[in-house]
Amino acid sequence: MGNRILIIDDEEMVRDSFLLAFEDTEYEADEAESGEKGVELLRDAKYDLIFLDLKMPGMNGVETLIEIRKLDKEVPVYIVTAFHEEFLSKLNELEKHKISFELVRKPLGRKEILLITESVLSGPVTL
Amino acid sequence: MIEIGKIQIMDETSIAEARNKVRILAQDLEFSSVDATKLAAITSDLSRVVYQNGGESSIVVGLDRTDDKYSLALRFQSDKKDVDISKAGAFFDTVCIAGAADGQGIEAFKAIPDRKFRPTQELSNRERHPIKDESSIVEVRNKVRLLARKLNFGSVEETKLATIASDLCRSMYQSGGESSIVFGYGKRDDKYGLLLNFHSEGKEIDAKRAGAFFNDVSTAGTKGGHQRVQAFKVIPEPEFEPSEEFIDLEKERLIRLSTAEMMSEVSRKNEQILQLYEDIKKQKEEIENWNEELEEKVQKRTVELEEANADLRETTQMMLQAEKMGAVGTMTAGVAHELNNPMMGILNFIQFCIERTDEEDRRYKYLRKAEDATKRCAEIVKNLLTFSHMKRDAEEFYTQQEINVLFQRIRDLISYRVSGNEIKLDIHNGDGVPPIWMVENNIQQVFLNLVINALDAIADSERKEIRIDIKSDGEFVNTSISDTGCGIDAKVISRIFDPFFTTKPVGKGTGLGLSVSRNIIDKHGGVVQCESEPGLGTTFRVLLPIEQRRET
Incomplete structure (x- = not known):
């Protein structure tokens, strides 16, 4: 069975970007249009990698990450962001509380998405 | 003519002497200060005319009785020529030619003003005299008479005043209740007068008794309550009568004002003028210095202002620039954030299409170009965000x-x-x-x-x-x-x-x-x-x- 990936982003275009990148690959991708939906999915299934948006209506990325970590302390979480200032200090706080995550900068292209995914799930690769 | 002083007109100093003597006499005769000054000025003018005629000339200052009134009399005399009467002007009451035998002269007369009443501390005592019995009425009568005498009322008027006062007091006394009188002098319409204030607590005072003798009678109070009657009689201004003492005193006074004193007066005046000149010179210098300083200050300030102005312009420029940058930053950050998500979509959709397009396909080339263009857009947005951050x-x-x-x-x-x-x-x-x-x-x-x-x-x-x-x-x-x-x-x-x-x-x-x-x-x-x-x-x-x- 292939690895399972969860994409949490309120923007359909961004979710589509990830889904298209994973099409015809061994990865199985699920999408959630809000933090709440993402956490719900996480309760029922285990994921190997999560791409998380920071700025969302309802639960934002930071709040969602806290909830994710309550359910799964191990799963790698990549916060995909254009560096919103209002969340950056909160991200620093998360680091202090040993809540692990990675940061990647928007916009991500198809190759970057696959590169990140592959390096996380199958070890370092080169383009 | 009662001669008080005679001055030989020989030079400017004696003219000044005559001028001063006339002024002093005029002041002693109670001419107003304006009239005293005019008299002195005409005296020096006429003295000069007389003096310039040449020969012996003199001025006599004195008193003379004309038309039943005493006047200040001035006699200008020259042994050479006629004195021009017109110089005396219309100021005098009478001007006439005098002493035709041994030369020419004129006499000028100015009526001496009536004696004016002057208030004194002694007369200002306004004691209340209660009317308790017949003897207090007699006392009031005597005191009113004495005051009237001091205020120059004639003996007839003095008796009338005393009688009216005692009559009214008696009528108040007989009406019962407490009563009193206050008397002294007072002022109405710029004129001094004798004032009698009657006061009764009981009955109405019969003011008719005051009669037409007074210049003003006023009553105040309520029927059956306090009653007040005030009677005012203008103090007479007697004509001037030169007494022996007055004339002796004036003669002595005018003689005392000797030539030597006049000279010292003149030199004192000169000193004052010199001092004044020095003061003015000093002030002028001060003003000039001040002007120079002011000019320097103005120049300095102008430079300072110009510098401040330049600074201000520069600061304003910098502030405008900073503000512009701030606004640009905020706006670009907002726009850039909004662009990021759709751009990520576009980029991935293009890349998805590239994956599924044969390189030989004409569309492939343009999809690549679209991908490059999108990447360039992403780069610009990244720069904008860095800039605003x-x-x-x-x-x-x-x-x-x-x-x-x-x-x-x-x-x-x-x-x-x-x-x-x-x-x-x-x-x-x-x-x-x-x-x-x-x-x-x-x-x-x-x-x-x-x-x-x-x-x-x-x-x-x-x-x-x-x-x-x-x-x-x-x-x-x-x-x-x-x-x-x-x-x-x-x-x-x-x-x-x-x-x-x-x-x-x-x-x-x-x-x-x-x-x-x-x-x-x-x-x-x-x-x-x-x-x-x-x-x-x-x-x-x-x-x-x-x-x-x-x-x-």
């Missing part, structure tokens, strides 16, 4: 790094542009250059930016050289990036750090590179400078502080 430093992570390391990375990054293009890129790292605290990505972005600019500049040059020097410079690490490129026009060099300023063709530069670079360097407490000679090349110098350290 420069004001805030919450997210930046400072680490210690050597600048040389950054340049080795940059060399790798741009190697594709250097190799095969006959470009000489030299990096000289000085001895003992310490690592500095920096946000590594930002500083690398700055230097990459400057190197790319240098590469663009030398693209069409014959000599294609870029030299990078890194060395310690006091508290700073000094990095210079020199190229042998086209250089920067002096006209635009002051604007190269402005946001959106670019000389590159459309699509080749965002005009944000140097602006972002400078913001990054500013934030690190550093400085960036640019020197350029058009046609020869450009040097950018970046000074970054060694000790600058930020908490992460």
